Amino acid sequence: MTTDDPKKIVVLISGRGSNLLAIVRAMEKEKWRARVVAVISSTPDANGLAIAAAAGISSETINVAHFPDRVSYDAALREAIDCYAPDLLLLAGFMRILTDEFVNHYAGRMINIHPSLLPAFTGTRTHQRALDAGVRVHGATVHFVTPQLDAGPVIAQAVVPVLPDDTEEMLAHRVLEQEHILYPRVVRWFVEDKVKMENGRAVLSTTINCPADFLLGVAS
């Protein structure tokens, strides 16, 4: 490929697909030099598969239920992904813990969105845990994926205030709204070669307006 070729993106999902939709919409509206070449789901009933179909994106399911263990699943997933030779692999609500071998294969070109201000609240049920902890701010993080769960270099974060009467649903809703701004913005940086992983850190181009461009929510 030449540097002028559109970047090829593969998106991995397990469910709703709202971040996938936000990325596809931003890509079309802002005319990025990029293309989602495939959506791959870990389960056949993910709503995100319908979003891919509506957008004319090819999709497939590598069903976790058909594999005896993590190693065989990740090997099949990797084979499916590599058919598309992606420049960027996006985890968008892909609810699987990946093997080190898989993660290392995509080092520097696999990113994830997580619904908390990492390193706080890794894992699941992040919104309820933020409420239980009594934190005043919560949010979402986009980071490079490395073998340790939810611990890769942070690229950008969106901050959301925690309000006195918040329920888990209310907080989740406000965080998700920010995810839909944050994730497309970071993917666009990648498409424009403005972000890379170097020596275990996310390095951003100096053309990115700091901090407003990478601290969304309170700053935007």
Ligand code: GAR
């Ligand atoms: C999003 O909130 C995303 O941050 C979270 O799953 C949701 C997927 O929603 N990801 C994780 O929890 C990963 N650890 P979506 O399918 O509508 O994009």
